[in-house]
Amino acid sequence: MPDLALQAESLLQRFRRVRARTLQLCAGLSAEDMMVQSMPDASPAKWHLAHTTWFFEQFLLGRDAAWRPRHPEWHYLFNSYYQTVGPMHARPRRGLLSRPSLDEVIEYRRYVEAAVETRIETGLGAAEAIVELGLQHEQQHQELLVTDIQHALWCNPLRPAYDPTLAPPSASRVEPLAYVDGQEGVIEIGHAGDGFAFDNEGPRHRAYLQAHALANRLVTNGEYRLFVQDGGYREPTLWLSDGWATVQAEGWERPLYWQADLDSAYGLAGVHELDPAAPVVHLSYFEADAFARWAGARLPTEAEWESAAAAQPVRGNLLDGRPQPPRAAVGEGLLQMYGDAWEWTASPYVSYPGFQPLPGALGEYNGKFMNAQWVLRGGSCATPRDHIRATYRNFFPAQARWQFAGLRLARDR
Amino acid sequence: MPDLALQAESLLQRFRRVRARTLQLCAGLSAEDMMVQSMPDASPAKWHLAHTTWFFEQFLLGRDAAWRPRHPEWHYLFNSYYQTVGPMHARPRRGLLSRPSLDEVIEYRRYVEAAVETRIETGLGAAEAIVELGLQHEQQHQELLVTDIQHALWCNPLRPAYDPTLAPPSASRVEPLAYVDGQEGVIEIGHAGDGFAFDNEGPRHRAYLQAHALANRLVTNGEYRLFVQDGGYREPTLWLSDGWATVQAEGWERPLYWQADLDSAYGLAGVHELDPAAPVVHLSYFEADAFARWAGARLPTEAEWESAAAAQPVRGNLLDGRPQPPRAAVGEGLLQMYGDAWEWTASPYVSYPGFQPLPGALGEYNGKFMNAQWVLRGGSCATPRDHIRATYRNFFPAQARWQFAGLRLARDR
């Protein structure tokens, strides 16, 4: 059965590649950098390294009753939110964990990796799906690791760069804004078939699309700057009520990381000039929604987005090695559907009709967060290339700004 | 033109009836009772009386450039959230307004009513829609007045009754739970045509319904008590993550107003025995959702609900004079679709495709609240009978408990 051997080997290679990528994203960071938790929503890089490892230990290795964790006391520290498998360290206090040290966590990674690799080599059977889930999970944390460390370093008044070589282009050409008609009528969205998908991407089901059109590309820094300069942050009627309250309470005057001159911003490369042609990122839903209203347009629904995206290959500025800054769109048709920036949609994050969470503790993965969040689609420059797909549903509450999140305009036809 | 005269007279009668009903709901309350603001979400009864009057003054009388408010300084006090017409008194501080006095507010009501009546009698033209909106607005505040005063009085350790004659039945018969199949495929929902509707009820549009069934009646106190007794409030996997956090933070162990014995509850009549057959009320979305999960069912979507409700006349335990306690359902088919208790749906409160807010300040009425709220349908025992309809969309955040809100189960077919 050469095919099975080939498949096992392939999963092993993939396992090694994904795990190595996580560490690669930490290159240049000190143990101290990897301790910082700048807000309750974010986690220290070291915690990401440990938690993604714990995930494999808990849900794959722990299936074997004979498995003896080397550090059973770490279970409490690195369980994120799985109530089913026991209590956990309070999320806002992850930044206090100087122990285990970074070195111990890396050693822990190696130890668990060796065991997982042995399991893969000896044959997983049904547990193969757990390895795949663990890898997809790790890829989600790769993106969070990047966005969390950017926020952590930005909180330091010295504004250190994550990587000074990642400077964005400074004034590129961009495709003029145009609208592309979308489908109307009954369509199907959601995952079906053999490839991996999270439980919240299914089941595939019918939905009805109204006549509509989508913008050919993401909104740019230059366009968003006009909104700011036009007094967008001072005009309550452009905002949702909760959004306006947030603007007032937080003193928002521009996107997160933009400097007061509106010409420069903090990013992974430190403070740099803004490229007016590149997509605006680090917006909250409130800002995306207010911009769309100001522009006389609206945000797309996730069904509108998916029905358009499903026709495209996954191609764009996604994460291959080190994250590359968002860049201007040039070309024909619908551009930037994948990569560069997550696109806030007009769709709240709720279950699809017939949704079934995974059985057991893994059922806590997605379903329990279906309140007061909005769906984002398409992945960003920090999303691993082999992690995104047309059916992928990301979600954040309306005020979250530290992701690479922007918007595409839509309108009724 | 006898028709127009008839119509004007009819609107006048309706205006007088609705306005009188508001005061009637305050019978038995002292000026002190009508001062209490028990939480930022609620308003004092006196404030409701004044704000609903200000609404007519601001949006109807104020259209006449010659109108001179008798109390221009009250504008700031009784503007609720209309940024377009100026700044406003902070919502959580409404309970500090001992001035104007209740007598002055009642005098203000009469003064504005006289002016509105004159306007109606002399002919309103296009402004007729404003009077209708003002009346619908006032009816919404009638329900809030009832639920707010119930909460206010409950906060008093003496647990005074709003009206001791409103005692609920104590052990009635209820129809056994059964499921009724709903429509599948493309349907239409939303308001169209001539009758009044809020902007958020339209436009009428197509939606796709999956195969499903709705329970024939609301969940009862007796059924909900089983959930409590089964440890529902101690089992995190039954809850949304935000819901579980709320249960922990607030120490929830049962519905708002229930006593620890699970046999009695505070209500408009004071503390009374619970009728196991009557619908459970004063649930948050979190509790409704958790109960449905425990019961192996789910909440209906608003489209499922509306498609079923549209086929029924508006009939049920609604507000005619004084609010009547929720009561057990007996009969055939889908029962309690209107009245008794608002039904939490599985639908977040967002705009319909093609939604257009009203022009001007009235555009702030509904649209700006479309974040982090869930839709409720069908009205309650505190909803005026001529205020509810199949397309009506009520909305509250997931943690709100002080409304007459319960649930109907649904399931996939």
Next chain:
Amino acid sequence: MPDLALQAESLLQRFRRVRARTLQLCAGLSAEDMMVQSMPDASPAKWHLAHTTWFFEQFLLGRDAAWRPRHPEWHYLFNSYYQTVGPMHARPRRGLLSRPSLDEVIEYRRYVEAAVETRIETGLGAAEAIVELGLQHEQQHQELLVTDIQHALWCNPLRPAYDPTLAPPSASRVEPLAYVDGQEGVIEIGHAGDGFAFDNEGPRHRAYLQAHALANRLVTNGEYRLFVQDGGYREPTLWLSDGWATVQAEGWERPLYWQADLDSAYGLAGVHELDPAAPVVHLSYFEADAFARWAGARLPTEAEWESAAAAQPVRGNLLDGRPQPPRAAVGEGLLQMYGDAWEWTASPYVSYPGFQPLPGALGEYNGKFMNAQWVLRGGSCATPRDHIRATYRNFFPAQARWQFAGLRLARDR
């Protein structure tokens, strides 16, 4: 024994006079006004009326085992902070108590008064001290009633007056500032002897005074305005660290109730012109301390103050009927030692050597508040004339501003 009869009659008269005075201070206030609780530190006027009555019931009438309270359920509502006699309604929620109504509270006052009067007439014995304590307690609440209602009405954007006839003078003459030498060496302070004093005023004990001098009068509005105009609220080095943090957090720019023009202020008579010659009031300790530092002086200690005050009769602008606004000092020697404004001292509120709290629940009256508060001396325009004395120790935390509190400068000699 005609003397005893006379004494009993005299206490009776005093009881009636003090109790009537409390109601007299409520003249002009509506039941709604008397409901308002504008901050957790303040109480509604109605609550003051009830609590002072409860005090007599609990500590005098309740000594008789046969006493049957008419409203035992009110005990929980009107116990302020006496843990020894049971749990109590949360202080910040006193403003929610629409029931009992004002009328019921006034009836309660009459009912308890009749019983107390009967007790006085039949002879109290040792319990006479309880009546005296109850009256002193009620007088303290008279002052709080005035300062609390002023704050409550000020929180209303309509800025209603407590009594428009109480307007302050607008530009009077004031004695030039001069310093009067105080005693040096071992002195005695504190209460001894037969007259009434609170437990915290004793025991009388020796203390050592350094060479010092006291200003002949209180600091005026005009002097304080110079401090404001000189940038006093923008210069951190003038402030205690906690004070500067409060200035920043609260946005303080001038005394509470002053208007931005520095020429007018809200007061019991509503908004009125400031008299530059009248004493500045409504200062926090932080402001008094910062002003003194700016002026190159310091606050007096309570021992310095008392040693000077003990030589003077109690004379000044104190409360006789309705509160009279603070007024300018004219004359010789140490002026305004009593009345007009409480004087913040440089002394934290701690026990005197050998301090013994009253036995039982009444021991909770004063002693348990000896943390993080400062002593104020001398009484204000809202302090009943027969309530103040040289040994009297008032106390508030450093940030409290809503009392009639000002300052007198002192310096080392």
Next chain:
Amino acid sequence: MPDLALQAESLLQRFRRVRARTLQLCAGLSAEDMMVQSMPDASPAKWHLAHTTWFFEQFLLGRDAAWRPRHPEWHYLFNSYYQTVGPMHARPRRGLLSRPSLDEVIEYRRYVEAAVETRIETGLGAAEAIVELGLQHEQQHQELLVTDIQHALWCNPLRPAYDPTLAPPSASRVEPLAYVDGQEGVIEIGHAGDGFAFDNEGPRHRAYLQAHALANRLVTNGEYRLFVQDGGYREPTLWLSDGWATVQAEGWERPLYWQADLDSAYGLAGVHELDPAAPVVHLSYFEADAFARWAGARLPTEAEWESAAAAQPVRGNLLDGRPQPPRAAVGEGLLQMYGDAWEWTASPYVSYPGFQPLPGALGEYNGKFMNAQWVLRGGSCATPRDHIRATYRNFFPAQARWQFAGLRLARDR
């Protein structure tokens, strides 16, 4: 002038010794450990290292107009609270500073040390007092470094030890409690003369002591355990009002670091058995005060304490190299006046008569904290031996628990 040379050399040696001691206290800690800020009151160890260095740079080296800081941008990070020299990084965010790294901070220490040593060698003149102040300042931070790191490590559920070799004795002998009479009458306290003292220790002045006696030793763990077992934490009448509120709000049931069994506690050596004979530490003022009340005694005033301590040499369990756990007192007379545990006194932290803060920015060192804090006396096992003296005044707010703070009983005679 051989004397001057000798003096300069001696200061140099002392400078080197104190600076080296700070680093020595960090032995065994990782860069990650030294990042942790477990609460706003505490600072990361790395921050202590940098701030104490900044102090020398700012106040000594910066006096030379030609001085060019190598890292001028660090000024903002390591200024603690000196408003006079510019704005500063927010205190609760010190734990976010992964940059500069520990290595860079240590390099910074060396760089500044070299410059200071050169200054010392070339002759300081009047600036010698600044060096001395900088060393005393550094010694204060040595103690904070120890108490802060203990708290930081305790916040980690793994409960790592600071140094497992520091285990306390487990059941030693202790001197029976006895009272020693103190002085009565006019005494003098406060610093005078040539040795170093902080500004708040002077001027020396007269005070009056009542007749009193002091306990011969500190209260022990065993004695405090009796208080806990007797329900001390459940009896409101033993507590100050603010203390009881804190007990309720924080759920206090025993001293910080004690385990629920009342037999073991977390300490610098990790979790260990409690020695009933050793002094109880990690008490708040509220707990010390409540214990004294329960014991029928009181806390000493700082004048009582100083008048007794001044007669003794500085001798006790103080910090010489690594901190040694508090240990039982054996011997005659007043024991443990220095070392083992800071003693909460009954004296609020206020200025002495005639107090003059240091000129300029250094005037912010002590004086501005004179609100809502209590004085502690005598030093602890974490106080450098050559840092403590009879006149030394430490101060903390009443709820602070993470210091080595205990109590000595006192009583009136």
